[in-house]
Amino acid sequence: xxxxxxxxxxxxxxxxxxxxxxxxxxxxxxxxxxxxxxxxxxxxxxxxxxxxxxxxxxxxxxxxxxxxxxxxxxxxxxxxxxxxxxxxxxxxxxxxxxxxxxxxxxxxxxxxxxxxxxxxxxxxxxxxxxxxxxxxxxxxxxxxxxxxxxxxxxxxx
Numbered sequence: 001x002x003x004x005x006x007x008x009x010x011x012x013x014x015x016x017x018x019x020x021x022x023x024x025x026x027x028x029x030x031x032x033x034x035x036x037x038x039x040x041x042x043x044x045x046x047x048x049x050x051x052x053x054x055x056x057x058x059x060x061x062x063x064x065x066x067x068x069x070x071x072x073x074x075x076x077x078x079x080x081x082x083x084x085x086x087x088x089x090x091x092x093x094x095x096x097x098x099x100x101x102x103x104x105x106x107x108x109x110x111x112x113x114x115x116x117x118x119x120x121x122x123x124x125x126x127x128x129x130x131x132x133x134x135x136x137x138x139x140x141x142x143x144x145x146x147x148x149x150x151x152x153x154x155x156x157x
Contacts, residue, residue: 028113032081035120036074042127043070049131077116085109
């Protein structure tokens with residue numbers, strides 16, 4: 001079997017498993033995966049453009065260290081999401097064993113997945129701006145405020 005067919009088979013199997021495992025939330029999970037891939041690609045393209053525009057600046061351009069750290073960050077996001085869905089399952093099973101009706105299986109997992117999806121979307125928009133795409137001023141303002149909130153260490157308990 002050719003390697004590209006093996007990769008395609010493995011990817012198809014993985015995506016099918018995710019869709020069946022999470023049922024209605026499969027699309028949410030797959031959307032986040034898609035956003036992460038687009039964010040990574042746009043980040044690389046934006047870095048490449050900056051490297052071409054500023055060839056003498058070593059902080060601009062492709063950087064394998066930054067790319068690797070980006071992959072580690074995205075892997076960490078998936079670990080947090082998996083943990084959140086596990087906690088949701090634990091809460092549901094614990095409530096059921098105590099006779100408590102728990103109306104849904106997933107709350108924390110969905111919340112965190114949506115949170116990361118929005119964060120990826122903001123990053124894609126920011127990368128598009130770095131590549132020279134026009135970003136409306138009002139949207140730039142909102143992104144700036146949201147980034148400040150996300151990066152403000154005092155805003156977290």
